[in-house]
Amino acid sequence: MAKLDLSKAKYAKLKKFIDENQGETCGLMPVLHQAQEIFGCIPIEVQKFISEELNVSVAEIYGVVTFYSRFSTEPVGEYVIGVCLGTACYVKGAQKIIDDIGSKLNIKPEQTTKDGKFTLTATRCIGACGLAPVITINDDVYGRLTPDQIPEILSKYTDELEGE
Amino acid sequence: MKVKIKIDGIEYEVPSHYTVLDACKEAKIDIPTLCFLKGLNETGACRMCVVEVDGARSLQASCVLKVRDGMKIKTNSKRVQQSRVTTLELLLANHNKDCLKCNRNGKCELQDLAERFHIKNIYFDSFEKRTPLYDDTSFSIVRDQSKCILCGRCITACEKTAGMSILTYIHRGFEAVVGTGFNYKLEDAGCLYCGQCINVCPVGALKEKTHIERVWDAINDSTKHVVVQTAPAVRASIGEEFGLEIGTRCTGKMVSAIRRLGVDKVFDTNFGADLTIMEEGYELLNRLKNGGELPLLTSCSPGWIRLVEQYYPEFIPNLSTCKSPQQMFGAVIKSYYAEKMNIDPKDIFVVSVMPCSSKKYEMNREEMERDGIKDVDAVLTTREIGNMIREVGIQFTDLEDEDFDHPLGEYTGAGVIFGATGGVMEAALRTVADILENKDLDEFEYEAVRGVEGIKEAEVEIGGKKLNIAVAHGGENAKKLMDLVKNSKKQYHFIEIMGCDGGCVNGGGQPYVKANVRNTGIDVRKLRANALYEEDTIKQVRKSHQNESVQRLYKEFLEKPNSHKSHELLHTHYTKRELFPIK
Ligand code: SF4
Ligand code: SF4
Ligand code: SF4
Ligand code: FES
Numbered sequence: 001m002a003k004l005d006l007s008k009a010k011y012a013k014l015k016k017f018i019d020e021n022q023g024e025t026c027g028l029m030p031v032l033h034q035a036q037e038i039f040g041c042i043p044i045e046v047q048k049f050i051s052e053e054l055n056v057s058v059a060e061i062y063g064v065v066t067f068y069s070r071f072s073t074e075p076v077g078e079y080v081i082g083v084c085l086g087t088a089c090y091v092k093g094a095q096k097i098i099d100d101i102g103s104k105l106n107i108k109p110e111q112t113t114k115d116g117k118f119t120l121t122a123t124r125c126i127g128a129c130g131l132a133p134v135i136t137i138n139d140d141v142y143g144r145l146t147p148d149q150i151p152e153i154l155s156k157y158t159d160e161l162e163g164e
Numbered sequence: 165m166k167v168k169i170k171i172d173g174i175e176y177e178v179p180s181h182y183t184v185l186d187a188c189k190e191a192k193i194d195i196p197t198l199c200f201l202k203g204l205n206e207t208g209a210c211r212m213c214v215v216e217v218d219g220a221r222s223l224q225a226s227c228v229l230k231v232r233d234g235m236k237i238k239t240n241s242k243r244v245q246q247s248r249v250t251t252l253e254l255l256l257a258n259h260n261k262d263c264l265k266c267n268r269n270g271k272c273e274l275q276d277l278a279e280r281f282h283i284k285n286i287y288f289d290s291f292e293k294r295t296p297l298y299d300d301t302s303f304s305i306v307r308d309q310s311k312c313i314l315c316g317r318c319i320t321a322c323e324k325t326a327g328m329s330i331l332t333y334i335h336r337g338f339e340a341v342v343g344t345g346f347n348y349k350l351e352d353a354g355c356l357y358c359g360q361c362i363n364v365c366p367v368g369a370l371k372e373k374t375h376i377e378r379v380w381d382a383i384n385d386s387t388k389h390v391v392v393q394t395a396p397a398v399r400a401s402i403g404e405e406f407g408l409e410i411g412t413r414c415t416g417k418m419v420s421a422i423r424r425l426g427v428d429k430v431f432d433t434n435f436g437a438d439l440t441i442m443e444e445g446y447e448l449l450n451r452l453k454n455g456g457e458l459p460l461l462t463s464c465s466p467g468w469i470r471l472v473e474q475y476y477p478e479f480i481p482n483l484s485t486c487k488s489p490q491q492m493f494g495a496v497i498k499s500y501y502a503e504k505m506n507i508d509p510k511d512i513f514v515v516s517v518m519p520c521s522s523k524k525y526e527m528n529r530e531e532m533e534r535d536g537i538k539d540v541d542a543v544l545t546t547r548e549i550g551n552m553i554r555e556v557g558i559q560f561t562d563l564e565d566e567d568f569d570h571p572l573g574e575y576t577g578a579g580v581i582f583g584a585t586g587g588v589m590e591a592a593l594r595t596v597a598d599i600l601e602n603k604d605l606d607e608f609e610y611e612a613v614r615g616v617e618g619i620k621e622a623e624v625e626i627g628g629k630k631l632n633i634a635v636a637h638g639g640e641n642a643k644k645l646m647d648l649v650k651n652s653k654k655q656y657h658f659i660e661i662m663g664c665d666g667g668c669v670n671g672g673g674q675p676y677v678k679a680n681v682r683n684t685g686i687d688v689r690k691l692r693a694n695a696l697y698e699e700d701t702i703k704q705v706r707k708s709h710q711n712e713s714v715q716r717l718y719k720e721f722l723e724k725p726n727s728h729k730s731h732e733l734l735h736t737h738y739t740k741r742e743l744f745p746i747k
Contacts, residue, residue, distance in 0.1 A: 056329075057328065058345035
């Protein structure tokens with residue numbers, strides 16, 4: 001699980017936004033956008049908070065959060081690794097790629113490393129079949145991958161972080 | 165104002181506020197609907213009701229389309245017919261079609277449509293690929309997503325009637341399901357177990373947790389003494405299970421039928437209701453006299469209790485400490501009655517027949533037992549007792565009327581009206597007024613608290629005291645009233661609240677009323693309540709404190725209302741409950 005910071009300061013920030021916008025019928029959507037921005041995701045704790053502030057049930061909030069893909073309920077890592085499991089990539093060994101990345105990072109797909117750096121996720125076809133098998137790490141794309149390239153690619157991100 | 169329209173080539177004049185669906189009904193055409201519930205769920209979601217309208221390119225959902233002057237509508241074109249069938253086929257493709265073992269078999273709105281449209285092919289079968297949730301973790305309600313057709317009726321009922329919004333659409337597109345926030349169990353998701361969602365579900369996706377089997381087991385166990393109690397609201401609705409008109413009072417037939425199931429005694433929860441009035445009436449008098457917490461809030465409805473415990477815990481001290489009639493009755497059976505009959509309480513099996521799904525939860529609350537013996541052992545809904553009677557082939561409508569057994573089958577008119585909103589209040593006032601005035605008053609009908617208006621308020625003068633009273637029913641109205649009580653300066657003295665809209669007559673365990681019947685505009689709550697008020701007027705004794713069996717119970721066993729013994733057996737306490745506890 002990535003670091004989830006539910007500090008008082010963050011709640012205060014969200015509360016401030018809600019209070020400031022109360023006059024103009026503070027709708028659920030703007031509040032959820034703020035919450036996603038402030039906390040990096042909208043977990044149950046935050047949904048309960050919003051539920052009480054806006055007098056909207058947790059179920060309704062959860063319904064909206066799961067409807068829009070831009071909201072998430074769990075924190076995602078700093079780097080989201082998307083492994084394409086579309087047909088072309090799959091045929092070219094994407095399963096082995098995702099398994100290898102998983103065992104290297106010690107997580108399963110749709111999980112995040114303990115230090116919060118990486119989230120591993122399987123995606124549908126991203127339309128780069130010519131490059132199969134393909135992975136994305138945030139905005140970077142890596143194509144025609146072989147499993148042995150994985151450690152090197154991952155180290156770019158871990159090293160970069162350490163350098164900061 | 166009227167408008168002229170043409171339906172299938174024939175001209176009609178209809179009021180301008182009509183929908184096309186209304187207009188077709190008037191033209192004697194029954195347009196198929198599925199998601200539509202008049203006045204409740206008008207979302208146009210399922211597209212079962214489509215018609216062709218001249219000038220519109222796509223087919224239109226008639227349930228939400230208003231008529232316009234000059235409108236030309238086709239309801240029987242090939243295109244319309246095909247669209248309906250396709251809609252149905254798509255629904256069925258995603259449906260767990262195990263009708264033969266489904267609790268809605270024979271009472272299912274989806275089956276009705278499949279039959280009406282002679283569905284022959286089910287082209288798509290994507291159902292197998294999903295892993296729908298089957299949640300039977302609660303004491304009251306079972307959710308089977310494999311049967312859900314996403315009509316949204318439960319979502320709206322929970323939002324608008326129960327006022328809770330516990331259920332919602334989760335995810336989107338092919339992944340969409342109806343569920344709770346974060347998929348929490350109902351127990352932790354703020355649910356009242358009122359079952360209003362069950363009552364509107366067209367299919368078998370929501371149902372009560374059945375106790376039928378354990379009741380048959382007890383009946384067939386010769387060491388068990390099986391005692392049945394029937395709640396007031398059941399007599400007003402059980403006839404519907406056997407095709408009788410809504411609002412037909414069937415007290416005598418109900419008793420005959422249940423007796424024929426092979427139980428040892430058939431008693432009436434109304435006895436418990438009369439007892440509740442004694443305990444609660446004196447509790448009110450004590451609070452008034454000794455400056456206790458006011459307003460006193462009634463505590464008969466477990467749905468309402470859950471509402472307080474979860475949403476208004478600050479009002480817990482206001483709740484009457486009285487157990488509900490069902491629980492009081494159970495406690496009396498397993499103490500007083502056991503002693504009198506010389507039966508070990510362990511060998512007594514108490515079955516409640518209730519209009520309610522929340523009662524199944526209530527009987528399982530940990531306060532509702534003594535020395536490990538539960539007050540009540542099984543709760544059957546009106547639907548379940550209907551099933552049992554049908555199963556063994558008892559010809560309900562041909563039965564002679566029979567009386568309840570004595571002594572705990574004796575009840576007053578005041579007990580009967582418990583089943584309708586305002587009834588507990590009226591019953592309590594009848595008794596409290598007599599006590600304060602110290603005479604048998606002739607005027608004891610309190611019209612102001614009757615009827616289905618959401619919130620009823622009145623000032624009554626009894627024994628020289630002015631009391632502000634209020635009555636609400638259904639979670640949504642209950643919340644409104646509690647917010648009012650919180651924010652107004654007015655001192656309320658006594659408030660009756662029932663978890664279900666209309667009171668127990670419209671409880672979550674009552675017979676299904678299909679949408680096509682509901683949508684005719686009948687008020688099921690009123691029709692069933694009338695049956696109860698009718699029984700009240702024909703009872704010789706109409707005040708709880710005049711119930712001779714109750715008087716005897718005090719003399720022989722409890723001593724007096726709110727005595728030490730009453731408190732031990734008939735009173736309880738409440739606990740604040742957290743919503744969505746974080747694990
Ligand atoms: S919900 Fe209706 S159609 Fe579906 S399995 Fe049950 S009876 Fe059959
Ligand atoms: S039982 Fe009542 S509160 Fe619970 S989901 Fe159903 S309608 Fe809502
Ligand atoms: S559970 Fe029943 S009422 Fe609710 S959406 Fe599904 S089918 Fe409709
Ligand atoms: S859209 Fe009209 S009944 Fe569903």
